[in-house]
Amino acid sequence: MDILGTILWPIKWVIELILVGFHTLWTAIGMDPAAGITWVLSIVGLVLIVRAALIPVFVRQIKSQRKMLEVAPQLKKIQDKYKGKRDQFSREAMSRETMALYKKTGTNPLSSCLPLLLQMPIFFGLFSVLNDAQHDKAGVGMLSRDLADSFANSELFGAPLRATFLDNGGNPLVMVIAAVMVLLMTASQFITQLQIMAKNMSPEAKNSPMFRQQKILLYILPLVFAVSGVAFPLGVMFYWLTSNFWTMGQQFLVIRNMPTPGSEAAKAREARLQKRGKLAPPEPSTGATIVIEEKKPAQRAQPVGKSRAKKQSGGKKR
């Protein structure tokens, strides 16, 4: 067994357990064990379990985002300090101070790359399970040779789950289904990204150079997905698609109910709550203080001696 295979082995084992578990469940309630839809629903079940297992991570992220409200004034202070400074060193210093504030107050809103890293082996594990099944090999655990065979050859709308857009065995239906799925995947990815960028970013984040880069990628990425999507078996694409839909729904709920402070979505939520009378309208006085705060110079002015101060004010004739 090669290194990659060894790393993937436990993951494949768990994937097979979940897949076969769901397959048994669907069969038990009367679905055709050899039908594509039964296997597709098993894949959907796999997605649900994987994404549900990642919910605690997500909840933690939301909790710290709520705590962000408390540190918002301090965060704003940092952002004001570096307002209009685009050079690399100011940017770095700003990220540094922001990160130090997060740590001090325990409000780090970022989730680290672990959730992403965890999903990748699952994706490749599923790919590998399907690939083995296609070559008539039994899985590493629960997926017996018969089940693997049934999985790989089961058909949905007349297209086998193991087929890819490129390796379609001369079946035009595979190409049609794959193309539709690539389109759906691209669309869901696009919508998810777009709703984050359009609604759930604070004005400060929108002014960062990172944002512009992301904006360009928003339009390039779908192309990348479309190109890479043609090489995956339909079964793997079902996993990807379902996962994308989950992300989209999750993102929608979060943006609606727990938006990033200061973003468009946060304003919309406040307006909604005010309409329902659940939130007192902002008092005019608080608005005024914020305006005054914004007028403060970014950096402390040098103290000026009494005599010089007189001269300066005298010179301006005000």
Next chain:
Amino acid sequence: MKTVATFLLLLPRNIIVVLLRIYRAVISPLYGDVCRYYPSCSGYGLQAVQEHGVIVGGFLAARRVARCHPWAAGGIDDVPRRQPARYGLTRFGFVVPAGHGKA
């Protein structure tokens, strides 16, 4: 002769620098800012490899990625500096013998 030796010595880490720069330009922005540390894991890896070479730097970077999970406190976490600095960096991030590029 010495130049060739230095070039060969620095080649592995400069290859990694190119790979990390590509990663940071193309793949990183796909999922936005997620790292709980400053510098981010890829930024840390880049600095670590520039400063300590592929083996030690790679080890430092691997330890950092292992440290970076949703339950970590995060915060500022810089690469341990190597004193005195032996090499300089170009604007792109290539490691060059001291005296070339900006130190």
